[in-house]
Amino acid sequence: MRPAEENRPDPDELLSRIGGEGSKTRGKLKIFFGMAAGVGKTFEMLRDAQKAKSEGVDVWIGYLETHNRKETEAQAEGLSIIPRKRSKYKSVDLEEMDIDAILEKKPDLVLVDELAHTNVPGSRHPKRYQDVLEILDQGINVYSTLNVQHLESRAGIVEEISGAPVSERVPDSILEIADEVELIDLVPDDLIKRLKEGKVYPSDKVPQALHSFFKIPNLTALRELSLNFTSKLVDRELSRLEPTKDSKLSDKILVAVSSSSQAANLIRYAKRIAFGLKCPWAAVHVDNGEVLSSDQKNLLRENLGLARELGAEILNFSDRDPVFGILRAINRTKATHIVIGRSSKSKLSRILRGGSFVDKLSELPGDFQILLAPTEIVKEKPKFRFGFFTKGTRSKPIQYFFSFLALLGITSFNLLLNIFAGYWSIGLVYLFFIMFVALFAGRGPVLITASLSAIFWNFLFIPPKFTFYIEKVEDWMMFGTYFILALVLGALTTRLRDREEALQTGEEALSGLYRLSVALSKTHSLDEIASVAVETIGDTFQSSVLILLADEDSLLSRTPHPKSGFKPDLKESALAAWTFQNRKPSGKDTDTVPLSKGLYLPLLTPGGCFGVIGLDREHKDSLELEEETLLFSMLNQIALSLERIQLLGIRANAKMVEESEKFYSALFNSVSHDFRTPLTVIRASLDLLEAGNGKNEKEKFDLFSEIRIAYKKLDRLVGDLLDMSRLESGRLMLDLQWEDPLDLINETVRIAEYEKGEHILSVESDESMPLVRMDRRLMIQVLIHLLQNAFLHTEKNSVVLVRASVPKDHLLLTVEDNGPGIPVGQEDKIFEKFTKVSGSVQGTGLGLSICKGLVEAQGGKIWAENRQEGGARFLIRIPVLTFPPLEDAIV
Incomplete structure (x- = not known):
């Protein structure tokens, strides 16, 4: 273990590290937004890229689709291109953007065309916009293109307008987080003209496009959608920068989500309302105890995933009556608008149920508005007519x-x-x-x-x-x-x-969390936390568990913890490293390499990421909503425990540094005067000796005596510091021998003669003293310190008594004086470092502390008390375990 001084962090290094962390910023995103293909989004993106390159910006093309348009290809000349990544899917060779090459190249600006593109199955992310988000997280600026038809909240409207399905979609939040959105507008007549000239699609596809998507009414409606959305983006930015009294930021939208096929349209409608009101929104699912089929579970998961992707806060409540569950969600979120769909129940069913869902919700007290979404009413199928049973x-x-x-x-x-x-x-x-x-x-x-x-x-x-x-x-x-x-x-x-059974399931989840929290509260190390985490998560989710912890440098360990039961291969390990770096889930059933074997989740707290938990989910069904909630709750508990251990370590180091600072400060304050005084005496005496001035032999002898006394004080002071250092570091070496206590006391008195001055030093001992096993040099040093302490705190001509006795099975050494004694309550404190009873008394305050350390190192005990007749008494007890063997009798 290194000394405390070596463990202290360098302040300059800390400042540079803090500055480095603060300087790592997210890249800026600019989107060229338009109503349809052919309006010139890619051309404008390339033109802006050429301008940036002329200004010295390092620009690279990550992915570009020119559709063989000559003017677009000409605009891209001179720009460096990152080669595409080739992959094979169903025996077909495909090309995709190489995100790893972009991150390795790390340019200032990268161009990524067609933001809504769907990647090849097996890629890191299912969607290209997710690749762009990762690139932005690494501090790289991105230019990209997008059509209004690909926005998730507008895709349904576009399908109704054009009659063509929209398969590639991106969440609206991708535009909301963009630093700049440039609208590329073109009137429908000019776009159709470009189409007929072959500047949009090849000539053989133009007739089909003119009779399907590229119609004046369709393009006009799409243009209105793009203009409307862009204007709302501007209004939203203005309200954020300059909020006014009329701002709607206090509103909040709540949408009820179920396993219905119409829930997706309901979610998109709620997103459009929230975007228009410039307010946050949430999606709530109320579990009423109904057991869902596998198809219904998958549909519910997709609906909640869509809401999460569009930026909604996800809430889950359990209540037999969905109306009261919605009311609890309203109270929790302080929602001002409730978005619900139209009922598909028959009139008879609504009468038997005491009214429709809207009627029941409207009768509840609360300050909220009910928004009935214009969703399609799907009539109940006959097999559900007896739904009660x-x-x-x-x-x-x-x-x-x-x-x-x-x-x-x-x-x-x-x-x-x-x-x-x-x-x-x-x-x-x-x-x-x-x-x-x-x-x-x-x-x-x-x-x-x-x-x-x-x-x-x-x-x-x-x-x-x-x-x-x-x-x-x-x-x-x-x-x-x-x-x-x-x-x-x-x-x-x-x-x-x-x-x-529903209550039992909830109780089991709560019991599992309680058992985990209790087990974690008893842990005191990272290994214990890892053991509890692997065992609990593995038993709960019936999966092998991998745990990778961060080291002291906040880097993820490449070696799984020994308690891990899941040993990933190189590809899976790289995925776990990606999770740690990006602080996002990855693996099976996520948006990052969803076809992998394991599910990897970061251990996150406000203090950072402390590791990664991996679950082997190969050949296993997707986690239920309740299981996901339970898993994330457990991960939160584990991450907080890891943070607790780290904080305890930081606290211990800080306390050590604080004690070290306090020790050094007190030491320097104490020894500065004690070093200066004898040095001053030595210097003054030497100056007088050099001057001469007819001094006789007695005066010279007195000066030499003062020099000798000052030297011995310095020698004792240095010895005290060295002894304290040995005691603190545990490097004190003992030389235990069988010693006669009386000889020990006599030698101590002889050494102390030069310092006793006008004090009277007396010795008492028992008549028959046995030999005692101890370190002679250290015990003499202890007695010398006690005698010096008595000389400092007593008047001249005071008697200082040294007594030795052997009561029962121990040696008792006593040093007594008739001075002022020890202040009441300070009997134990005087043995602490740098403690002085009186501020006027010279000394470092280390003598008694050294005495205590030296005595205890030999298995003894030292303590102090006041005498009834006045003065202080210091007692040392050394155990007498055995006596040395007697020598053979001399014949």
């Missing part, structure tokens, strides 16, 4: 089989019971049986079993038997009541069980 069904064929088998069993029992009881009693038995089945089966088996039990009861027990005819009115009433009760009780019991 079939909703959430997850029954397997085995449940139907056992339910029917149990029904046959209870029917056999009822046939025997019919001998002793009437058919009404048998109806009650069937009713209890239906409730019992509902505890174990889903809605489907309960519905079938209830219907069959009513048929069996009618056919086998209600007279006339073995017919479906019921002759009595009261039997008809009983049969109808039974049928309804069987269905309702079965459905309600199943609903309660579903709710219980």
Whole structure:
């Protein structure tokens, strides 16, 4: 371990590091925006690039699509081109932009045409705009092009206008984060003229384009969309720079998202409203306990992914009634506008449910507006007409089989019971049986079993038997009541069980988080945190786990932690490194290399990224929404624990540095005077000796004595500093020998004679003193310090007593004086470094601290107390464990 001084960071290095971090800025994005292909976006981008190059900017073409337009190709002459990356997909050779080559080249400006392009499957990112975002994060400026039809919030409108599907889309946020958006406008007549001249598409494709997309009404509508969107971008920028009282920044849009196929259009409509009002927005999904099919789960995930991509805050709530779930979301987000879709329920269904969703929501108290989106109404399919009974069904064929088998069993029992009881009693038995089945089966088996039990009861027990005819009115009433009760009780019991399972799932998630937090709270090292993380995440998600931690230099370790069960190959390891560098998830089911084997997530806190967690998700289904939420919560807990360990280390180092600074400051303040005084005496005495002036031998002897005393003080001071350094570093070497305590005291008194001055030094000891194992040199030094301390704090002619005794199994050395004593409460504090009882007393304040260290190094103990008759007493106790073997008797 290096000394504290060597561990101290260089202030200049810190400032340069801070300056370096602050200087790393994000690249600037400029988008050339237009209404359709052929308006001149690429041409204008190249012209601006040529201008930038003439100004000394390092410009490279990352990807350019000229469509064989001569004027565009001419405009690109002289610009350096980064070669495209070749890849093969389904035996077809394709070319894509080489993002790694761009990042390695790191130019000042890179041109990336066709921002909405979809990359080849297996690329790092599915979309080119995601490549651009990564390039921007590395501080590289980007020029790019985009048509209004590719904006996610406008794509649906363009499809309605043109009748052509829009497959390549980008989120609106890509324009909102752009530093500059330049509108390339062209009137529709001029665009059609360019098209006919062959300046947009090849001549063979012109007739088809004129009769489909490139029509005057279509182009006019697209031009209006592009102008409208650009004007709103300008208004948004102005409101951000100069907010006024009429600003709508206090508004917030909330959109309800479900697994409906119309939810995507609802999300796009909410985005357009939020963009127009220049306000934030959020998307909420309310889990009402309904069990979704795999297709519905995928559709819900896509809808929430679309909302997240468009910049929405994602919220998840669990509530049996979606209306109250929406109300909780409104209260949480302080939303002012609620966007919902039109109901596809029939009038009868709305009456049975107590009104439509809009009616229920409008009856709730709150300061919000309901916006009904103009979405298409999709009529319910016939198979969902009995949604009350079939909703959430997850029954397997085995449940139907056992339910029917149990029904046959209870029917056999009822046939025997019919001998002793009437058919009404048998109806009650069937009713209890239906409730019992509902505890174990889903809605489907309960519905079938209830219907069959009513048929069996009618056919086998209600007279006339073995017919479906019921002759009595009261039997008809009983049969109808039974049928309804069987269905309702079965459905309600199943609903309660579903709710219980949902609560149990939530409780398991909370329990898992609680267990993780408790386990992490008991960790004290990075290895312990890694062990807890791998074990907990692996057990929870049934996946092998990889954990890579950052080192002291904030660089990701290339070697997985020994606790990791997932060992990635080179490609997967590079993906984990990308996650750490970009602070974004990557891998399976993400936007970065989604076809990979593992899922990689950064361990992020406000203090930075502390590592990467990887999960082996090969041949595994995508995580559910609840599982994603639980996983990110666990990662947050783990990251905070890693940050806690780091902060504890920083705190310990800071405390060490602080103690070191305090030590050095106190040391220099203390020794400066103690060094200066004897040096002054030596210098003055030498000056007097050199001057001569007829000094006699006695005067010379006195001057030499003063020099000798000053030298010994300096020697003792240097020795004290060296001893303290050895004690602090743990390098003190002991020379333990069997010593006679009385000889030790006598030698100490002899050495102290020159400093006692007019003090009276007295010695007492027991008559028979055993030999004690100790370091003679160190113990003499301890006694010398105690005697010097007594001389400093007592008057002239005071008696200082040194006593040695061996009570029981230890040697007790005592130094007493009749001075003022020790202030009450300072008995232990005087053994601390640089502690002085009186500020007027000379000394470094290290003597007693050195005594304590030297005594404790030999297994002894030293303490101080006041005498009843006045004065101070210092006591040293050295253990006497064994005695040395006696020498052989001399014959």
